[in-house]
Amino acid sequence: MLAFPSTYTVGITSLGYQLVWASLAMRSDLDVRRLFTDQGDPQHRRCDLFGLSLSWELDGPVLLDLLEQQRIPLWSHERGDQDPIVFGGGPVLTANPEPLAPFFDVVLLGDGEELLPAFIDALQQVRDESRQKRLRYLAQIPGIYVPDLHAPQFSADGAFVGIKPREADLPERIAKQTWRGNTLSHSTVITPEAAWPDIHMVEVVRSCPELCRFCLASYLTLPFRTPSLDDGLIPAVEKGLKATRRLGLLGASVTQHPQFSDLLQWLDQDRFDDLRVSVSSVRAATVTPQLAETLSRRGSKSVTIAIESGSDRMRRVVNKKLSREEISAAARYAKEGGLKSLKLYGMVGLPTEQDEDIEATADLLLDLKKQTPGLRFTLGVSTFVPKAHTPFQWQGVRPEADKRLKRLAKRLKPKGVELRPESYGWSVIQALLSRSDRRLAPVIAAVRGSQESLGGWKKAYRAARAEELPAASSAGVPLPRPPAWEEVVHETWSDDHILPWCHLDGPLPNETLLKHQHQALSPENAPDDAPHSV
Template sequence: MAWLYPYTYPVAASALGYLSLFATLDQRRDVAIRRLTTDTLENESLHTDEALGVSFSFELDAIELIKALDTLGMPLFAADRDETAPLVFAGGPVVMTNPEPYADFFDFFLVGEGEATLGPLIDQLKALRGLPKAQKLLKLAESVPGIYVPSLYRVDYEPGGPIQAITPCHDTLPLPIRKQYVGDMSATIASSPILSPDAYFANTFLVEVMRGCPHRCRFCLASYSMLPARGPDFGLIRQHIERGLQYTRKIGLVGALISEHPEFEALCDYLRTIPDLQIGSASLRADTLTDDIARTFVHGGQKTVTLAVESGSERLRKRINKHLSTDAILNAADVVARNGIPKLKLYMMVGLPDETPDDLEASIALVKTLKQTHPALNIQFGCSTHVPKAATPFQWVARETSTELGKKHRYLQKQLAHIAQFRPSSSKWDTLQAVLARGDRRLSRWLVEFVRQGANLGAINRASKALQDLNTGNGGLEPIPPLAWYAERERPFNEVLAWDTLHLGVDKAVLYTESGLSATARTAVFQAKDRAYVDRPTAPTPP
């Protein structure tokens, strides 16, 4: 069995989920497994492998996946592979929420956490040896919870438009496929099985502190795809850190929101007792940052604290369910400066639903206030654009055009020149991410053409032009809608969504109520009396 991370070795060697699941499989006596990365494929062959697993973490991983399959000599589309080819499957946060743009490349997907799905999968693959591929896939879909075989589900479309219906090809198939997860992390805590000087986080022992996030910001994939939020107990985290300290003094704390761990204070107290420690951590919520946490970071040589604040506007933070006051952000900056940490990094976004010019001004004012209060503090302002994600409350909302989002980035950059280091994302690449995040199977042909055309920004239009003949429906192929139709369109509640085949634990009606698109939620937005608010047509209220 081969285990592919669709990027280079340094990145793969720092991808904790990929590494920990590899280690889990490698411990089984009945599994022979090897790691593959995109820079190690030239002399590789899959002729002796029964399966190729792919860790799929980001939408744009599809680019490297297509290149990798081509380098390995594999037909890109699952339907074109013969009986001698290994079964190709994928797991990870992106394909767990919306696998459809990549469905034609894979035989099946794992819906849920690898610790809950890989064991039953391997057991069943062993039992099904010798059967034709079609029978194997049907048996897997019928008998292993969390296995989604896209070829066994028919998708009918309006010509060039939305999905009409998704229908299982057999009465024995589940619909929807429900996410599988482990509730007790005592046996599944993830930590680095290898250390490498060539890793992106060189010689760093990574340990998972929290999985998921309890705050459920409406845009956040981690909040909704990884429910319920949970973490291993402090004693187990300590055991893993002590194991890592036998080999390195660099410890990386991994999690969507590590400071929400109920025993995080005890963890910090323990870390401060370790001499010569180097700590790396993910971003924090501003209202959880304390002097004890800051002192722990200082003890671990950390020079930067990163706060995910999303917007300088308290009104907009409430709109996205980020219940974080401006005072809490200012207080967190005080803690950073008071403890001698030289750099404060802020994560924000533009293009959030119902954003107004006043919200941009509030972000500018916040950064200016932080700099005026703490002139010695090096402030870095990382600013992405909002990408609506499947399986979140904002899965129905429209996205602004890349042109408008680019204008917002340039305005912020101009206003904050000489105040903060402004680090914007690419609004055009973000738009492609938005296309895939809510895309469907028709995009697989476009993705292949995009890679053939160079997989750069210029290739976006070239690929679309190259497929214009296919958009007529010739050869029985479904017409591909314009990319803006996927990225920028608001969906009505009653539209069949491409990812309706999956259920991650939260019903659509609940997500829709949380989205703020319902009439009740919109009335609340109007009552905020924001002078720049412009309403959009109201979508149907869920039953």
């Protein structure tokens, strides 16, 4: 059974979920059923595998609700030979699986195209063995992480000090696996019930070459990969257009595909006059009159760019290689090309951010609105949340981000700029999940069924700190109480801090990530009033 931690409408829109489902469903040795929070396929009498695709931290606790619904023991060590192997994958689990690790038997670290065949093939080799033998066999496969065979280590006072394999012949480190084929993913299900109805989605690029210092989508998915136009993209597009006339081009920076202008030219043929095309976020410097005109002719009303901040200094800090002039040009070209609106993404609470940087963001939006009258502007803004395997993984959430979100609203809304802020409170919970180790698992278990309440999370965490929750263990090790909330969520960790994911190898080593962080926080990028070393 393959589950998604949300409704059918949301889940079936996920290209990652579709990729996993299609990869498994095409196998003759599997019978795959789908499960969502509101519906599912008819169930098997016996379920051998229970999988979860996870792309957002806040969806993780839904796993426990789904396990309870299927009457599967929540904790991996409580499952027996007759229970299904519970496995998971996706960017959240690849980055830091530890808070949810005690609930999974297997975590697939990396790209599904690479891992799923290896996982199923290996499992079929030992399908008649005991549960323990099956898991031990799987643990030898590159990229397959079996948490129960890797024990967390704690000091006498309960501090996390690392993770070690429970047996000498198990790998000490597990590396993310990377798909390097000439094709990327595209829709296998097109339905009017999806959040984006009747759309055929095609992944144009994977990862992003810009390497913004906070960006999980860039760092975790390296290297930057682009399928060829003739052998990859065009066949993928043509396949979907047999079923629909709506096309979505997806990727962290689709316009940086080296043949993107050729793809636009191909889509500009007369035979596509009834085709509606939309693109995900594009790099502002790549917005051209041709792009805007083609999108406008193909039914798009807007284009989306990520600016992160209106402050030149902050864009240098995060390695956003983008000038104010390029942002202004993107707005101008969008209007000249016939688009009706420009959507921008920004962030507050970034390392070294000052109040004047927030004012610079507001000033930029108001200047853009003045320079391009008639073009609608929307700013989606989130709070910085540190992510594993990025240069800012050592940074904490800044409490002043909350008031800075409100400051942007005060300046922009009265001037006709639509502001779409993400909740600061939920960003804090997201950080809790992204930075914690296995000591958070009892908290996650305690909030199941009520994980949509901020107060419920804080109450459960206080109970864990007071040692009022039921005792829990993982990989044979009792789990101490979690560290102070401030330490996990807000504190900036030292360079030698032992990270919860210290045993997992991402695309870049910590030495490189630290170098990138030090470059970001170097004196030349410091605020004007910050002290400089001499």
